[in-house]
Amino acid sequence: MRFLRALGSAFSVPSLLLALLFLAVSLTPSLVPRGPIVQGVLGGVMMALGYLTGRILELIWQAADLPHLTGRAAAIGTAFSTAVVLAVLGWSFFASFQWQNDLRMRMGMELAEQSHWLRVILLVIVLFAVLYILGTAVGLLFKLVRAGLYRVMPPRRANVLGVLIVALAFFILTRDSLVPSVWAFLDESYETAQDLFGDAPPAPTEPRLAGSPASVIRWDEMGQPGRDFVLKGPDAAAITAFTGEDALDPIRVYVGRANGETARARAQLALEELLRLDAFDREILIVASPTGTGWLDPGSHDPLEYMHGGDIATVAVQYSYLQSPLALIFETQTGLDQASETVKTIHDYWKTLPPDDRPRLYIHGLSLGAWSSMYATNLFRLVNDGIDGALWAGPPFPSAFWNYVQNNRNEGSPWVLPEVEDGSLVRYASHVTDGSEGAPWGSMRLMFLQYPSDAIVFYDPFSLWRRPVWMREPPGDGVSPNMRFVPIVTQFQLALDMALATTAPAGYGHAYYSQDYIEPWVQVTAPEGWTQDDTERLKAHCDTGFQNGCNNG
Known part of the structure; x- marks a missing residue:
């Protein structure tokens, strides 16, 4: 019963609204088309992350003792915010079906089924609920540990030690299943892939x-x-x-x-x-x-x-x-x-x-x-x-030599397919460019083959807060013009695109x-x-x- 009360008492409407905004933004297209399962997982995770972000902001606001709305003003503000967020979310679901199909058409893939978004919604709800329950359980465990520590030490020290104890407990509970599973996967990869x-x-x-x-x-x-x-x-x-x-x-x-x-x-x-x-x-x-x-x-x-x-x-x-x-x-x-x-x-x-x-x-x-x-x-x-x-x-995005060449491209040439000097030493090719353009080759010929939709090449770790260079330019071959940069969300989208890069049709992604x-x-x-x-x-x-x-x- 205490756990059920904790589920209800800890729930925050403002944080939920922020979570729904994160969900809405996660529906925007990225580099690789997403099926219902992948989109549902991404949406559920982003929704949970948005809720967590909201709770953290609320705690900071309360700790700073900043003013907040009460009574009728709070009710009106909540109603207005809810209406706006639901409108944005509804529009995103409607538009995202077209966004995904536009990206699929660009890559020559079959269009998404009409039931696509029903499955997405169900998976988002289930995954968010699971993550919310897990988060509440961790929070309740912290409160129990902290309450016990309050009896023997000052509150500030008890708070810090409580966090450390809960983190250690989480590690111990997961290591016996998570770590062996990882190593079992590695062992299986070794055995099945090599046949030694x-x-x-x-x-x-x-x-x-x-x-x-x-x-x-x-x-x-x-x-x-x-x-x-x-x-x-x-x-x-x-x-x-x-x-x-x-x-x-x-x-x-x-x-x-x-x-x-x-x-x-x-x-x-x-x-x-x-x-x-x-x-x-x-x-x-x-x-x-x-x-x-x-x-x-x-x-x-x-x-x-x-x-x-x-x-x-x-x-x-x-x-x-x-x-x-x-x-x-x-x-x-x-x-x-x-x-x-x-x-x-x-x-x-x-x-x-x-x-x-x-x-x-x-x-x-x-x-x-x-x-x-x-x-x-x-x-x-x-x-x-x-x-x-x-x-x-x-070439993967951390490649030092690739980054050096990219950053020395001719001014005005696109990041995804640069031009370097007169092309006599370095050229680029893609699905639609064969690398034949440029001045006559010199004694050494260096060529990069890269697809604009390849997240393994164009992932940017700084996209957590900064728009990647290629997103400031016209979209390359196979890239949706509807792709938008959103801090935090774009980082997760591109990370997922890396994991799915080889599932794209030949000539796109990492295929x-x-x-x-x-x-x-x-x-x-x-x-x-x-x-x-x-x-x-x-x-x-x-x-x-x-x-x-x-x-x-």
Whole structure:
């Protein structure tokens, strides 16, 4: 009964009105379309956050002993405020259906069902109620603890100690379920994504393949992402069938995290395998950094092997088993260290070869792979016998080099697709821009591939209180013109967009795919005798789906 009385007595109408305003604003569109479950969760959380904000403001107001309305004036003010808030909320629900469908049409998705918002409303009510009850329970626990402490110490000290005791109790109650669940998820990710050791399929028998009996890389330690990369690319026959000319079998080298104890050991193993396969005799050498799980996008690598007739070698070294968001949190430095060792080891050997008798060297990465490979491609490697170029797709927002280039864009060029000087060194490509515009390329070619609707690229941690640069400009491809900046709310929307970035259709969000890689690769690697007709044929040959390559026969 005491708990039920606490639920009613603690309820605040002004805070509820602020919560409803937070809910109304959360219905505005962001970068990725939201289904009813996602929208309902966002709305419920934002409503609870708005209510909590209101309660905090009320407590501060009371502590400062500021005046407040009473009697008839309070009743009129409450009625007027309620009418305004309900009108805003009703309009937001009505307009948000159109906002979501407008965004879906821009991305070529099916329109939302009419029952969409009924499910949203039900989920918001349930989630807010659950969070309100939990908050009330925590508040009641604090009052009970504080009341006990009042008997033995002054009120101010009791208040501080009461907060600490409740926080400690909350941690103890959750650690036995929350922490084991997180680690269980990580363990499951490790087991299912890698299929290491006894779960590995039979090793290839062809000596030309990494992981074969002739290889210095153990197949059972390579991991599933590496085995897929080694086995599933186009071979010489597939390339010849497409080009009509004799082709070579592309060289693909992959070193799994379990293949070596340290980043340096794994990098050395990669170099040994490249030397075994005579990779430095090829025309093109790509040093690629994988994503968190070790995955490499076939939509990027397959087209490149077709356009160079298989006369290409690609090497990658794994640094994590975790999904990219988890790797970003738990293994950020691990990825940077591995990419640095890999690039340094291969670049140092490559520099010893005669400039006229060595492959052209390029750096590549997607997502966290873009971040780590940019970090590894430092100033000394760009200036002192530098690489020939790089293609970085979907670079995460913390990437230092990406931020440096973005902030040095030409005045007036948009944040989502900047222009840098005359375009002879750095260019940008997207779903609608192929990176071919600019002055003739110099000796080094750097290309960024990024979609304006990709929150992993354009998330801004300062959007908690400040409008991101790109929201001050006309919306880019796939971005709703109805998107509005609201402090606090925009931060949560963009954070949710990051989590959902790969669920967007191909060509939007963080769903990069083969057609959008092809022209940037042509610009960066300049395949001999390649024409625009070849580009269009290769685009037609490649799959259009996200995470699909071009090895479709």
